Amino acid sequence: MQSVLDIKNLTVRFATADGEVAAVSDVSLSVGKGECLGIVGESGSGKSQTFMAAMGLLARNGRATGEVMFGYMNLLTAKEQTLNTVRGNKLAMIFQDPMTSLTPHMKVGRQLTEVLVRHCGLNAAAARTAAIEMLGRVRIPEAARRFDMYPHELSGGLRQRVMIAMALLCGPELIIADEPTTALDVTVQAQILALIRSTREEFNTSIILITHDLGVVAGLADRVAVMYAGRIVEIGDVDQIFNAPRHPYTKGLLACTPRLDDPATATLATIPGQPPNLQHLPRGCAYHPRCPYVMDRCRVESPKLLPTGAGQNACFLDDLDVRAAS
Amino acid sequence: MWSYFIRRIVIGIPTLWAIITVCFFLMRLTPGGPFDSEAPVPPEILTNLRASYHLDDPLWQQYFSYLGNLLHGDFGPSFKYRDFTVTELIAQGFPVSLQNGAAALVLAVVIGVFLGIVAALAQNTRRDYAVSAIAMTGIVIPNFIMGHLLILIFGLWLKDSIFQLPAGGWEDGAFANRILPVVCLALPYVAYIARIARGSMIEALHANYIRTARAKGLPFRTVVLRHALTSAMMPVVTFLGPATAFILTGSMVVETIFQIPGIGRYFVQGALNRDYTLVMGVTILSAALVIFMNIVVDMIYSVLDPHVRYDEAAS
Numbered sequence: 001m002q003s004v005l006d007i008k009n010l011t012v013r014f015a016t017a018d019g020e021v022a023a024v025s026d027v028s029l030s031v032g033k034g035e036c037l038g039i040v041g042e043s044g045s046g047k048s049q050t051f052m053a054a055m056g057l058l059a060r061n062g063r064a065t066g067e068v069m070f071g072y073m074n075l076l077t078a079k080e081q082t083l084n085t086v087r088g089n090k091l092a093m094i095f096q097d098p099m100t101s102l103t104p105h106m107k108v109g110r111q112l113t114e115v116l117v118r119h120c121g122l123n124a125a126a127a128r129t130a131a132i133e134m135l136g137r138v139r140i141p142e143a144a145r146r147f148d149m150y151p152h153e154l155s156g157g158l159r160q161r162v163m164i165a166m167a168l169l170c171g172p173e174l175i176i177a178d179e180p181t182t183a184l185d186v187t188v189q190a191q192i193l194a195l196i197r198s199t200r201e202e203f204n205t206s207i208i209l210i211t212h213d214l215g216v217v218a219g220l221a222d223r224v225a226v227m228y229a230g231r232i233v234e235i236g237d238v239d240q241i242f243n244a245p246r247h248p249y250t251k252g253l254l255a256c257t258p259r260l261d262d263p264a265t266a267t268l269a270t271i272p273g274q275p276p277n278l279q280h281l282p283r284g285c286a287y288h289p290r291c292p293y294v295m296d297r298c299r300v301e302s303p304k305l306l307p308t309g310a311g312q313n314a315c316f317l318d319d320l321d322v323r324a325a326s
Numbered sequence: 327m328w329s330y331f332i333r334r335i336v337i338g339i340p341t342l343w344a345i346i347t348v349c350f351f352l353m354r355l356t357p358g359g360p361f362d363s364e365a366p367v368p369p370e371i372l373t374n375l376r377a378s379y380h381l382d383d384p385l386w387q388q389y390f391s392y393l394g395n396l397l398h399g400d401f402g403p404s405f406k407y408r409d410f411t412v413t414e415l416i417a418q419g420f421p422v423s424l425q426n427g428a429a430a431l432v433l434a435v436v437i438g439v440f441l442g443i444v445a446a447l448a449q450n451t452r453r454d455y456a457v458s459a460i461a462m463t464g465i466v467i468p469n470f471i472m473g474h475l476l477i478l479i480f481g482l483w484l485k486d487s488i489f490q491l492p493a494g495g496w497e498d499g500a501f502a503n504r505i506l507p508v509v510c511l512a513l514p515y516v517a518y519i520a521r522i523a524r525g526s527m528i529e530a531l532h533a534n535y536i537r538t539a540r541a542k543g544l545p546f547r548t549v550v551l552r553h554a555l556t557s558a559m560m561p562v563v564t565f566l567g568p569a570t571a572f573i574l575t576g577s578m579v580v581e582t583i584f585q586i587p588g589i590g591r592y593f594v595q596g597a598l599n600r601d602y603t604l605v606m607g608v609t610i611l612s613a614a615l616v617i618f619m620n621i622v623v624d625m626i627y628s629v630l631d632p633h634v635r636y637d638e639a640a641s
């Protein structure tokens with residue numbers, strides 16, 4: 001499959017008062033045309049920073065190395081000016097908190113039209129028409145009236161729809177949605193997910209869906225990458241991840257996710273132990289202090305992400321399986 | 327919204343009254359009187375003078391007659407400049423202070439905001455430190471030293487060069503005579519505004535909506551000027567409310583150093599001479615201006631930040 005975004009050996013480091021922190025370590029992945037890739041993991045596992053690096057939005061103390069190819073452009077080395085020709089145009093991002101992600105003192109309409117004016121060269125009148133039409137397409141009722149409103153006059157769900165409309169304006173090839181539903185009420189969450197699903201079909205856009213909630217990914221993603229302590233620990237088809245998870249962390253995450261087909265009596269499990277501290281990562285596999293299957297080897301050696309079946313997995317248990325089979 | 331501001335103005339009246347009252351009695355409690363510093367006056371003339379200004383009436387009676395006159399817009403006669411009423415003196419001095427103050431204010435806002443933005447965008451670089459150094463200098467050097475310093479440099483050292491400027495005097499508001507006092511008046515405000523603007527711009531640039539604006543591929547200049555500047559200006563506006571009132575009513579120090587016939591100089595002389603009515607007049611004018619400017623600031627807020635809706639807040 002032709003890929004839209006290709007990340008190779010991406011590492012993101014932050015300079016902090018207590019020394020350097022690697023928020024993302026050696027991440028490689030790619031997203032195919034029209035594909036929806038889910039990125040899951042506990043908060044702090046480096047999901048956001050992976051794609052902030054790709055968008056050129058790292059904080060000042062952050063540095064990215066590796067390669068992020070979007071078409072023929074390496075986003076990591078492109079100049080800001082060059083980057084600005086694709087950002088918001090063919091490569092769009094939606095953020096977690098719709099309450100604070102829109103400029104409070106500008107009308108919603110202006111925040112949409114400025115994208116069209118910038119990237120599509122529309123004049124003010126044409127941009128207005130196109131923006132109102134897009135607001136309608138993301139099912140905002142009374143789009144023309146909402147166009148002239150300030151963000152605080154809209155509900156959280158509507159604001160996230162505005163963000164989605166903004167992302168769709170220039171017909172993007174890839175939309176990165178970073179926890180697009182996390183800040184919303186449960187019922188609104190479902191509506192926004194439905195909207196993302198239908199835009200994907202309607203616009204044939206590739207989508208990267210970042211979430212800490214496996215449930216969000218289940219009905220939407222084709223493939224899922226699981227991140228832990230800045231690394232991808234497992235990546236595979238959505239069915240495989242949900243029905244035959246290989247990495248102990250994936251299994252742990254699944255056990256924490258309520259499922260509709262669970263018996264009602266089942267209690268929600270949590271993964272025991274502390275989420276990893278990036279400043280003091282344990283030797284060996286970062287997950288080993290919490291892993292129920294921990295072996296001696298895990299404490300000294302870091303497992304590589306290797307192909308297993310349809311996907312990839314970074315766990316020494318796979319070696320055992322292979323040996324047991326032979 | 328208008329009803330809110332009208333209400334604010336109405337509420338300002340008792341505030342002003344309280345200030346007038348406190349000021350009136352405080353001044354009478356201060357030792358000394360308006361005719362003390364004069365060359366020895368024959369006792370009978372002094373008695374006549376005191377009588378003509380009603381200074382021998384009971385204090386409460388003086389207070390009420392003063393209030394009564396105020397209601398008719400009459401600030402009373404000056405004790406010192408006996409041929410003038412206070413209203414006339416204010417009418418003479420206030421326009422001068424107002425012009426200088428307005429010029430200084432514009433200068434301070436334009437340069438201060440510009441420096442603040444430059445520093446914020448170059449955070450923790452040499453450029454940023456340079457702006458901070460300028461700002462600290464402007465803040466720590468008091469007006470009366472800065473004034474004399476400017477006179478020393480431009481009036482004395484650069485004398486007979488093209489940079490020479492008058493060391494003082496007003497000459498009916500000749501342009502050259504205005505430069506040094508306006509600069510001297512503006513400098514501390516440039517410094518404060520630069521510091522405030524730097525801090526609020528840095529904070530604004532960290533907002534989530536700035537991330538959105540950058541993710542939209544807007545040029546950085548647009549991100550700063552269109553998306554960040556408005557919220558970065560809020561603290562500057564807050565500072566400007568009272569600052570405008572002070573700067574417009576003239577700086578006593580600057581007007582004294584540069585011998586400018588503004589209202590600030592009258593205030594100093596009035597205070598030294600126990601010119602009760604003149605000091606009262608200038609104080610009332612300043613207080614009214616402070617109250618008014620605070621209301622203006624709230625109005626500007628409601629323009630800058632669409633969240634601010636005074637009808638809701640009031641109901």
Ligand SMILES: Nc1ncnc2c1ncn2[C@@H]1O[C@H](COP(=O)(O)OP(=O)(O)O)[C@@H](O)[C@H]1O
Binds near residue numbers: 041047
């Ligand atoms: N500017 C920064 N300076 C230092 N550390 C940072 C900075 N930004 C993010 N981090 C660290 O990077 C790690 C990964 O963050 P992030 O990618 O946002 O996690 P998440 O998976 O929840 O999206 C976190 O532990 C966070 O503390």
Ligand SMILES: [Mg+2]
Binds near residue numbers: 044047049
């Ligand atoms: Mg995140």
